[in-house]
Amino acid sequence: MQTEPTISKNIQLFREFVSYLRTLHIDNLEQKWITIAMVIIAFLVGIITVDALFHGINPPSKVETIDSASAHLSKEFAEDNLGVQRDENGKIIVRMVALRYSFIPKHLEIPAETPITFRWVSTDVLHGVNIPMTNMSTMIVPGYVAEVTTTFPKPGEYPLLCNEYCGLGHNHMWSTIAVIAKEDWVAKSTPAPSTLTK
Numbered sequence: 001m002q003t004e005p006t007i008s009k010n011i012q013l014f015r016e017f018v019s020y021l022r023t024l025h026i027d028n029l030e031q032k033w034i035t036i037a038m039v040i041i042a043f044l045v046g047i048i049t050v051d052a053l054f055h056g057i058n059p060p061s062k063v064e065t066i067d068s069a070s071a072h073l074s075k076e077f078a079e080d081n082l083g084v085q086r087d088e089n090g091k092i093i094v095r096m097v098a099l100r101y102s103f104i105p106k107h108l109e110i111p112a113e114t115p116i117t118f119r120w121v122s123t124d125v126l127h128g129v130n131i132p133m134t135n136m137s138t139m140i141v142p143g144y145v146a147e148v149t150t151t152f153p154k155p156g157e158y159p160l161l162c163n164e165y166c167g168l169g170h171n172h173m174w175s176t177i178a179v180i181a182k183e184d185w186v187a188k189s190t191p192a193p194s195t196l197t198k
């Protein structure tokens with residue numbers, strides 16, 4: 001490995017470049033505009049850094065593959081496993097299958113003000129998922145698991161639409177999400193105490 005000489009060579013080149021820049025004559029006005037451009041770039045890089053580090057907004061680089069042809073036979077995306085589930089850590093996960101021309105299941109009930117992780121797979125072609133009036137939108141690429149974690153701030157009825165043209169029935173491809181108040185949802189999904197004692 002010749003890393004050290006390469007690093008010192010690059011430092012040397014950088015120094016030469018900086019001293020070359022110093023010899024250049026840059027007009028005063030031009031210098032001001034360069035400064036403004038640099039400030040804008042630094043501002044945008046700052047936003048990206050803050051989003052990535054503090055808001056958890058990252059590029060979709062988490063690549064998780066799945067065999068589309070047999071996804072419905074896999075343990076995770078088998079029919080009985082679809083819909084809303086709470087895992088052992090209390091995290092709420094919604095699993096859905098997208099296929100021409102519907103999402104399975106057709107209707108979901110989820111709590112408001114709670115982080116929900118959606119996981120989608122496509123069993124045929126490219127689909128998309130979009131909830132209008134929210135910022136939730138992702139592609140569902142065959143062979144990959146699409147995952148988005150989001151929180152619905154208030155109760156209501158939301159449509160969940162396919163937003164990638166997938167064929168003649170594309171405009172019929174939708175499901176509905178009922179977002180219900182956090183307290184009511186817990187009451188609905190937890191078995192009544194009397195049934196637990198038996």
Ligand SMILES: [Cu+2]
Nearest residue numbers: 162164166170
């Ligand atoms: Cu579609």
